[in-house]
Amino acid sequence: xxxxxxxxxxxxxxxxxxxxxxxxxxxxxxxxxxxxxxKVAMLSIDPTIRTWMNDAPxxxxxxxxxxVVRGSGTGVVVESRSERYQVGDVVFGMTGWQEWVLATKDxxxxxxxxxxxxxxxxVMNVLGVTGVTAYFGLLEIGRLKEGDVVVVSGAAxxxxxxxxxxxxxxxxxxxxxxxxxxxxxxxxxEYYGFDACLDYRADNLARRLHEVAxxxxxxxxxxxxxxxxxxxxxxxxxxxRVVLCGAISQYNETGERGGLRNTSMLIVRRGRxxxxxxxxxxxxxxxxxxxxxxxxxxxxxxxxxxxxxGLASAPDALNxxxxxxxxxxxxxxxxxxxxxx
Amino acid sequence: xxxxxxxxxxxxxxxxxxxxxxxxxxxxxxxxxxxxxxKVAMLSIDPTIRTWMNDAPxxxxxxxxxxVVRGSGTGVVVESRSERYQVGDVVFGMTGWQEWVLATKDxxxxxxxxxxxxxxxxVMNVLGVTGVTAYFGLLEIGRLKEGDVVVVSGAAxxxxxxxxxxxxxxxxxxxxxxxxxxxxxxxxxEYYGFDACLDYRADNLARRLHEVAxxxxxxxxxxxxxxxxxxxxxxxxxxxRVVLCGAISQYNETGERGGLRNTSMLIVRRGRxxxxxxxxxxxxxxxxxxxxxxxxxxxxxxxxxxxxxGLASAPDALNxxxxxxxxxxxxxxxxxxxxxx
Numbered sequence: 001x002x003x004x005x006x007x008x009x010x011x012x013x014x015x016x017x018x019x020x021x022x023x024x025x026x027x028x029x030x031x032x033x034x035x036x037x038x039k040v041a042m043l044s045i046d047p048t049i050r051t052w053m054n055d056a057p058x059x060x061x062x063x064x065x066x067x068v069v070r071g072s073g074t075g076v077v078v079e080s081r082s083e084r085y086q087v088g089d090v091v092f093g094m095t096g097w098q099e100w101v102l103a104t105k106d107x108x109x110x111x112x113x114x115x116x117x118x119x120x121x122x123v124m125n126v127l128g129v130t131g132v133t134a135y136f137g138l139l140e141i142g143r144l145k146e147g148d149v150v151v152v153s154g155a156a157x158x159x160x161x162x163x164x165x166x167x168x169x170x171x172x173x174x175x176x177x178x179x180x181x182x183x184x185x186x187x188x189x190e191y192y193g194f195d196a197c198l199d200y201r202a203d204n205l206a207r208r209l210h211e212v213a214x215x216x217x218x219x220x221x222x223x224x225x226x227x228x229x230x231x232x233x234x235x236x237x238x239x240x241r242v243v244l245c246g247a248i249s250q251y252n253e254t255g256e257r258g259g260l261r262n263t264s265m266l267i268v269r270r271g272r273x274x275x276x277x278x279x280x281x282x283x284x285x286x287x288x289x290x291x292x293x294x295x296x297x298x299x300x301x302x303x304x305x306x307x308x309x310g311l312a313s314a315p316d317a318l319n320x321x322x323x324x325x326x327x328x329x330x331x332x333x334x335x336x337x338x339x340x341x
Numbered sequence: 342x343x344x345x346x347x348x349x350x351x352x353x354x355x356x357x358x359x360x361x362x363x364x365x366x367x368x369x370x371x372x373x374x375x376x377x378x379x380k381v382a383m384l385s386i387d388p389t390i391r392t393w394m395n396d397a398p399x400x401x402x403x404x405x406x407x408x409v410v411r412g413s414g415t416g417v418v419v420e421s422r423s424e425r426y427q428v429g430d431v432v433f434g435m436t437g438w439q440e441w442v443l444a445t446k447d448x449x450x451x452x453x454x455x456x457x458x459x460x461x462x463x464v465m466n467v468l469g470v471t472g473v474t475a476y477f478g479l480l481e482i483g484r485l486k487e488g489d490v491v492v493v494s495g496a497a498x499x500x501x502x503x504x505x506x507x508x509x510x511x512x513x514x515x516x517x518x519x520x521x522x523x524x525x526x527x528x529x530x531e532y533y534g535f536d537a538c539l540d541y542r543a544d545n546l547a548r549r550l551h552e553v554a555x556x557x558x559x560x561x562x563x564x565x566x567x568x569x570x571x572x573x574x575x576x577x578x579x580x581x582r583v584v585l586c587g588a589i590s591q592y593n594e595t596g597e598r599g600g601l602r603n604t605s606m607l608i609v610r611r612g613r614x615x616x617x618x619x620x621x622x623x624x625x626x627x628x629x630x631x632x633x634x635x636x637x638x639x640x641x642x643x644x645x646x647x648x649x650x651g652l653a654s655a656p657d658a659l660n661x662x663x664x665x666x667x668x669x670x671x672x673x674x675x676x677x678x679x680x681x682x
């Protein structure tokens with residue numbers, strides 16, 4: 001009884017390639033007392049996984065060489081020697097990039113509710129880490145106020161698209177996306193309903209930002225860092241808030257980075273820039289998930305999943321996040337037989 | 342009856358020079374109904390004056406070409422047609438770089454209390470803009486907590502030296518200064534009582550910071566910006582706070598600046614970086630001034646004034662702030678006959 005696993009075999013510089021990971025076949029783990037055996041159904045492919053591959057300080061230790069690539073996902077319980085899990089439960093947690101995983105004392109999973117009328121991919125997108133990140137980042141760190149002019153980068157992505165829609169629903173006066181290329185920008189406005197979207201690949205983002213937000217930006221939700229962050233800092237409104245969620249433009253950088261030049265605008269405009277890690281809000285996820293599920297069921301939160309087939313495709317799926325080749329939440333389907341009842 | 346004035350005649354690049362300002366003699370202003378005539382006694386020389394000379398967006402409009410250089414100072418009321426001021430009152434406000442100024446509806450002054458047993462230079466230092474900036478920046482923006490490891494740049498300066506001493510008095514576990522050169526570092530430790538002081542001109546500030554604050558920096562009060570700010574961001578403790586007070590290292594920059602590279606530490610460490618302008622706290626100055634005056638009278642707040650003689654020396658005095666040639670609060674004495682009773 002095999003377990004296909006993807007191990008980290010070499011620390012990447014830049015995008016990951018064939019030498020970064022290796023697909024191996026190992027014996028399926030056996031379920032000890034207090035544990036449960038989980039058949040992995042779907043992996044959540046998130047930019048943060050790339051940061052764990054570096055040997056650099058982060059909010060979690062780096063993935064060790066020879067270790068299964070870390071990542072969250074869903075699966076179904078096929079054997080349980082724990083009171084927490086029943087056979088047939090669909091669960092969410094740190095599955096890693098593999099076919100089988102044990103729920104243990106040190107690696108616990110949450111049992112997904114059934115009867116919501118939402119499929120597994122939707123749940124992993126909107127109710128998953130990216131959805132709750134949007135919710136707490138916008139409301140708790142950014143402290144969205146009615147009438148705010150809001151800018152969101154990575155606006156066509158799983159987190160950014162949800163940020164913009166919550167902001168609109170909660171009374172932002174204008175929601176402006178930043179995304180890569182005209183196709184994504186059109187999607188952000190037409191599909192996700194933002195008021196405008198700026199293509200960061202086109203010239204002079206700073207000037208165009210000033211045109212579309214002449215009174216300045218009250219709240220910026222930053223998923224990308226780098227030059228886009230610098231441009232928005234230059235347009236910060238009085239008492240503007242910058243939520244640092246991620247810095248996807250930086251994760252594969254190999255050369256010297258340019259650095260931020262406009263942080264003094266935080267003084268001039270009495271601004272606040274604050275980072276967060278969604279794990280700190282773990283005890284409050286349900287609050288976000290109930291609101292997000294309600295919005296999906298009411299049809300007021302649009303979402304899109306980009307499902308890639310097969311465990312072996314996980315490394316390529318990760319690179320899609322950085323090339324911009326994905327649309328919406330990127331997921332890898334490991335076992336198509338698992339469905340959420 | 343003349344009024345010597347220093348006008349801005351050319352916008353500087355880098356440090357100001359002889360072409361930046363011109364000393365002129367104009368008629369002394371006459372006191373209209375509701376106004377008071379003030380003989381200027383002493384000017385407060387602050388880094389922010391340099392930023393007002395640029396034609397760039399700031400928290401106040403740039404000083405216009407041909408206008409008297411803007412700046413705060415003290416003086417004595419010699420004629421009054423206003424109920425707010427009595428002849429003989431020593432007052433503080435926006436005097437500008439000149440010998441005589443009118444208190445008007447649009448340019449009001451506060452009357453300094455007498456009987457504190459403090460001389461004018463001390464009052465302009467500790468109870469002036471730099472002192473209250475230290476107080477509100479540390480406590481309101483930085484939200485100092487007992488046990489915090491605190492780092493302060495510009496530690497030998499008028500604001501930085503007060504920040505460190507308030508932090509010690511309020512229970513910081515360690516207060517580390519950053520200053521330019523061994524002489525200033527010695528002053529910060531021996532005279533102002535900081536636990537340690539790092540010379541930013543010596544090699545590898547980041548490594549030395551890590552040695553002296555191995556568990557990280559809980560609160561950083563930044564007066565300088567640039568590379569020092571970047572180095573401290575790299576040592577930020579979990580939930581660390583960065584107070585952006587000024588960026589003196591940047592005010593005279595003419596070339597391409599390097600920019601901040603470590604802002605992603607705000608994500609990893611869930612940090613907050615926030616700027617402020619002391620004018621926003623104007624209605625609460627008295628609260629700070631009472632505490633600071635009490636500390637000075639009790640001998641628990643040490644301070645030093647660097648007094649330069651004569652209005653014509655004001656431009657050179659401003660440059661001292663950037664060359665590091667000053668010790669403590671820099672003041673220009675315009676009229677030595679004025680004393681605080």
